[in-house]
Amino acid sequence: MLHRILYFSPAGTTARIAGWIDRDLRERGRRSELINLATCDSAGLQAFDWSNCCLWLGSPVYCDHAIPLVEHQLSQLPVVVQGFSVPFVTWGGVTSGLALPELATRLKKQGFKPLAAAKFLAEHSSTWKVSEPFYRGYPGRRERSLVQQLVNRVCERLDCESNGELNLEKLNYLPKRMREASAGKTLALVKSAMPPLVADSNRCTACGFCVQHCPVQCITLDPYPVIGSTCIRCMQCVRHCPEEAFSFSAETVYERIMVMAEESDEKKESQIYI
Secondary structure, three states, X not given: OEEEEEEOOOOOHHHHHHHHHHHHHHHOOOEEEEEEOOOOOHHHHHOOOOOOEEEEEEEEEEOOEEOHHHHHHHHHOOOOOOEEEEEEEEEOOXXXXXXXXXXXXXXHHOOEEEOOEEEEEOOOOOOOOOOOOOOOOOOOHHHHHHHHHHHHHHHHHHHOOOOOOXXXXXXXXXXXXXXXXXXXXXXXXHHHOOOOOOEOOOOOOOOOHXXXXXXXXXXXXXXXXXEOOOOOOOOHHHHHOOOOOEOOOHHHHHHHHHHXXXXXXXXXXXXXXX
């Protein structure tokens, strides 16, 4: 059986988890393909043979859900007669929201039976500029160990004739209050409440670094950066701008994240569900 690992990773932490999965599968003698969704479009995914495949699907959690691009790419996959899946998400210590149960449910509807699932703590991607980023150093040793456990269990299930299936009720780990709050939250709503990303023409040199680092290719130069509607607010343009042309208050963002983390009842730990 082929293991196909699809992931999207603006800040690199989901890519790290995906790479560990790929390495562990190969060490167990399994066939594995690693695919970055930032560089593979829907047509490319549809051209693959999805029969006899275990699909690992990874996304960071943005606004309590998977990245819209991940959800869109998943919707473009064919419905299979019998496939398997392992959804996994990375989250920055505020809440993992509904991302994991939503991905697992969608995969199951398309014929990819979930064998397991996982959420991994990762450094919050919006706190890179402060002296101590939130959950700095994550994913780390514990997450590395959990990936090994996850891969071992998935391989064991695939080697059994009955396979087994993850009980999706295990993914309803958030309190009802938080599930309801997450259900009403969207990236579009959050973006509408944020000031637009605009480069200061007095600082911007139109170098194009922001264009190069945008994972959803939504930035054009005219002659200064123009941010398109598909922006996911990953802030990679801000992070990699050599001239610091985009206005960004790191301390204000950090303080807001701390408040949201304190209000969250979700236990701050990585977890695998098998």
